[in-house]
Amino acid sequence: MVDATGSEEAFVTSAAAPSGQAAMTAEILELRRQYEQSGTIETQPRRDYLPYRSSILRHPTKDLHHADPESIELASPAFGHRDVDVLEADLTIQATGDPIGERMVIAGRVLDGAGRPVVGQLVEIWQANAAGRYIHQRDQHHAPIDPNFTGVGRCLTGPDGSYRFKTIKPGPYPWRNHHNAWRPAHIHFSLFGTFLSRMVTQMYFPGDPIFDLDPILQTVRDQRARDRLVATYDHDLTAHEEHTGYRWDIVLTGRDRSWMETEEAE
Secondary structure (H helix, E strand, O other): OOOOOOOOOOOOOOOOOOOOHHHHHHHHHHHHHHHHHHOOOOOOOOOOOOOOHHHHHOOOOOOOOOOOHHHHHHHOOOOOOOOOOHHHHEOOOOOOOOOOOOEEEEEEEEEOOOOOEOOOOEEEEEEOOOOOOOOOOOOOOOOOOOOOOOOEEEEEOOOOOEEEEEEEOOOOEEEOOOOOEEEOOEEEEEEEOOOOOOEEEEEEOOOOOOHHHOHHHHOOOOHHHHHOOEOEEOHHHOEOOOEEEEEOOEEOOOOOOOOOEOHHHO
C-alpha cells in the first residue's frame, strides 16, 4: 500500500468516483455497515477496496508463477549480528544535531501464533518526521524537512523476540487518494528472517481522530484486527525528562496475527 519510501500515492480510477472527505467517509461507513451485517470476520485487508482508490492497481490480476523455494533461499539476503549495529535502532542520533519532535521509545516482541518468540529476525522501520514529511523527492507537500532525522532504523530481535527503537513521533500527512485526504500518524515495519517472504505492516498511535477517515486502515474490516495495529502507551517505557514509551507486539501467524501488506503493495 506504500512505495519503498513509505509515501503513499493514489489516483482516482473512475471519473464518476466522488471526491472530498465527506463522500469518502460515506463510502467507508456504508462498507462498514455491509460488513457488520454480513456476519463474517475479515482479519486481513481486502484487495479491492473502493475508498482506497488505487487498491485495484496494487495487486496481481493474473495467476502467479510458482517459485522454487530453494532458489529463493539462495538469492535471499543473510544478516549476521555484525551486520546490524545496535546504534541503528536509535533514530535520534543519526545526524549532527537533535531531531525536532516528541521523543519516544517503541518496544515489543515478535511472536508466532503460539506466542513463542521469533528470535534473530531483522526488523526495519521507516516513517515521516514530526511535521509529517518523508525525506524523498516524491514527498513535496508543504511541511519542513528535518535535516537531523532520516526516519529509518533497524535492529535484530533478541532471545525473547524483543525489539526496541528510539525515535520521534511522526505527524499525519496529506496524500492523493481524494480531496483533503490525510493519513493518521504511523510507522512502517518490515520483518525478514527465517520465513521466505518479507513482511510489511504499519503501527498506529492510540486515540488518533483520523482512524475512521483513512481508507488504508479501513481496508482491514474487522475492528479487533484494526485494534491490533494500534500501539499502547506504556509508562514503564518512558524515561525521566527524556522520552515517552509505546509497546506493540507483532504476531506473525495464527488467529491473532498482525495485518501484513502484500509484497506487491509495498
